[in-house]
């Protein structure tokens with residue numbers, strides 16, 4: 001791996017007494033798509049949330065070990081949490097636009113950062129929507145409520161909202177599981193384009209999706225990362241029997 005953005009060492013995570021991640025070691029490459037796969041409850045989302053400290057919001061959650069982003073430890077003071085979440089954006093399973101106009105959804109974050117100038121905001125809104133492949137569909141209705149968009153459009157709006165913060169990383173937690181196949185395809189195409197400028201880590205239940213879009217795949221089972229490799233290796237020549245059983249549909 002040439003260009004590592006996240007370096008995870010001996011990561012253990014507990015929800016109260018229950019251990020949800022067990023001694024994870026992994027490096028995530030910059031400007032690549034890394035997919036996290038595995039059966040329900042194996043810890044994929046938990047791991048994803050470690051990368052921008054979203055688990056901090058969960059009572060009783062305790063993290064041990066090191067995660068470095070660009071060499072700076074994210075749990076031990078190398079990054080402050082607000083900066084970290086600006087650099088590491090997130091898109092969730094269910095599109096969650098804010099109850100406001102399309103324009104204001106995108107302008108919200110930049111405004112919170114103190115950008116007031118109308119022209120600058122207009123530019124950010126247009127560029128972010130362009131990058132999320134939504135501009136053409138919404139440019140004449142920017143003042144309309146985001147709730148009037150289809151589910152697939154709402155998800156692209158959420159991606160545009162993340163992009164407006166100029167992150168380096170976009171975490172996607174099953175971003176297409178609530179979408180129809182056409183919208184899913186659009187998000188997959190979009191992810192592939194975005195990796196030129198961003199690092200993407202995506203949790204997916206859809207193995208074809210992992211095989212189609214990702215450069216690297218990590219297979220999780222019961223809180224452990226069983227195998228991590230180039231996606232082609234995981235799907236064509238996995239070294240662990242459990243990975244093979246999972247990708248051939250023998251369990252999960």
Ligand SMILES: Nc1ncnc2c1ncn2[C@@H]1O[C@H](COP(=O)(O)OP(=O)(O)OP(=O)(O)O)[C@@H](O)[C@H]1O
Nearest residue numbers: 015020038039040041042043044045046047058205
């Ligand atoms: N907030 C929480 N409090 C306590 N336990 C939790 C919490 N969130 C997740 N867990 C537990 O941690 C384990 C891992 O859950 P996680 O949601 O990370 O798995 P997952 O692989 O993403 O599952 P799915 O594919 O179903 O979303 C599960 O046993 C789950 O019950």
